[in-house]
Amino acid sequence: MKKDIDQRGGILLEALPYIKKFWNKIVIIKYGGSAMSEEADRDLEKQIIKDIILLKYVGMKPVIVHGGGAEISLEMKKRNKVPQFVNGLRVTDPETMEITEMVLTGKINTRLVAEINLYITEGPGNGVKGIGLSGEDAQLLTVKRHRIAELGLVGEVERINTEILTLLLEKNYIPVIATVGVDEQGIRYNINADTVAAQIAISLQAEKLIFLTDVDGIFRDFSDPSSLVSSLKAVEAESLIKSGCIQKGMIPKVEAAVQAVRAGVKKVHLLNGKYPHSILLEVFTDSGIGTEIINLDG
Numbered sequence: 190m191k192k193d194i195d196q197r198g199g200i201l202l203e204a205l206p207y208i209k210k211f212w213n214k215i216v217i218i219k220y221g222g223s224a225m226s227e228e229a230d231r232d233l234e235k236q237i238i239k240d241i242i243l244l245k246y247v248g249m250k251p252v253i254v255h256g257g258g259a260e261i262s263l264e265m266k267k268r269n270k271v272p273q274f275v276n277g278l279r280v281t282d283p284e285t286m287e288i289t290e291m292v293l294t295g296k297i298n299t300r301l302v303a304e305i306n307l308y309i310t311e312g313p314g315n316g317v318k319g320i321g322l323s324g325e326d327a328q329l330l331t332v333k334r335h336r337i338a339e340l341g342l343v344g345e346v347e348r349i350n351t352e353i354l355t356l357l358l359e360k361n362y363i364p365v366i367a368t369v370g371v372d373e374q375g376i377r378y379n380i381n382a383d384t385v386a387a388q389i390a391i392s393l394q395a396e397k398l399i400f401l402t403d404v405d406g407i408f409r410d411f412s413d414p415s416s417l418v419s420s421l422k423a424v425e426a427e428s429l430i431k432s433g434c435i436q437k438g439m440i441p442k443v444e445a446a447v448q449a450v451r452a453g454v455k456k457v458h459l460l461n462g463k464y465p466h467s468i469l470l471e472v473f474t475d476s477g478i479g480t481e482i483i484n485l486d487g
Contacts, residue, residue: 204473211472212248214396215358219386220462221256221297221401233463237401238304240468241363245317250358253365254389256382257297258438264288277440278335281342281379289379293367294323301365320362324370325377327353330385332370332378344370344378346385349392387445391452398449399471400442401462406480407443409434421482423447443482450484457482 218241244251258279262272265288273280281289298321305319324330332344357364366389368382383400390398407429409416421429426443429435435443446457460467460479471477 203475207473208247211396213250215250215252215390215393216244216397216399216472217252217254217386217390217393217395218399218468219254219256219382219401220301221254221258221382233465234301235304235308236465237462237468238301239308240466242305242308242317243469244472245363251363252354252358252389252393252395253301253363254368254382254386255293255297255301255365256368257292260297261285261289261292264292274437275337275340277438278337278340278343278381279379280340283342286342286377286379290369290377293369294321298323298365298367305363305365317361317363319365320357321365321367322353323367324380324385328371329353329366330368330370330380332372332380334372334378342376342378344372344380346370346380346388349388351392354389354393381441381445383441383445387449387454387457390449390454390457394453396455397472398446398454398457399468400446400457400459401467402439402442402459403461403463404439404459405461405478406459407435407439418480419477421480423450423482423484426482446482450482455483 220237241251241253261279265272265285268284268288270285279285302319302321322329324332327350329350330346331348333347335343335345337343354364366385368380368385370378370380372378386398386400405417407418407421407426408414409418409429411434426447430440430443442459446459449457458471458479458481460471464478467478471479
């Protein structure tokens with residue numbers, strides 16, 4: 190009994206310097222797709238939301254950016270559409286764009302915001318609230334058509350309205366952002382959520398950018414669990430992409446991570462969101478989990 194109490198007390202003491210270090214710092218959490226893919230994971234999703242709320246209550250400023258690739262693909266298959274990808278990005282024709290917007294803004298975004306507000310209503314409150322946004326709201330994400338023409342209605346971020354996010358964070362909101370943007374003509378585009386998360390982290394000069402995925406991190410050899418890399422320099426991450434060690438949907442994540450740390454974000458973390466409390470273990474413990482990417486290229 191005493192040993193168990195000592196261990197739990199030790200965990201709390203281990204967290205203390207991190208709570209102090211990250212007080213009032215902005216943390217961007219990219220949650221989506223592979224980390225929220227199954228109905229059976231709804232309890233885990235609720236736990237992830239509670240962990241993010243905990244970050245808020247200990248003085249951090251979390252922003253959630255979500256995708257929903259698995260749910261979009263599922264809805265496409267229901268309509269007899271076959272999902273197609275180029276370099277890890279979804280090919281988006283007008284019908285796919287309609288499905289994407291319906292799933293991201295009409296389903297996932299509202300669900301995540303409801304979970305935040307339900308828990309806070311049941312809990313201590315203190316004025317913390319979740320609020321849902323898409324790139325269309327307050328011109329949050331202004332985009333242009335992606336340079337790869339065959340992707341169709343896929344956009345690249347040109348401008349981010351950080352003013353609205355700053356105001357919401359100051360007013361104690363947890364913004365939850367669906368990655369749909371608009372161009373100057375009002376045309377809506379699907380945007381890769383990893384890229385959006387990185388761009389928002391850069392614009393807000395976030396302390397951390399956390400990608401929740403369904404893998405443990407980056408491996409030098411994916412078939413060998415012991416080859417998990419706990420820490421990578423940006424240049425090393427780029428080499429792993431070129432060598433083929435990083436493939437498919439991990440490519441946009443790692444590219445976005447490299448871009449973020451080179452533009453001033455202190456650290457980027459790639460974690461398995463299917464592990465309970467993975468965010469807390471990474472942020473508040475000495476050893477952490479997953480892979481961190483830092484900008485020490487010298």
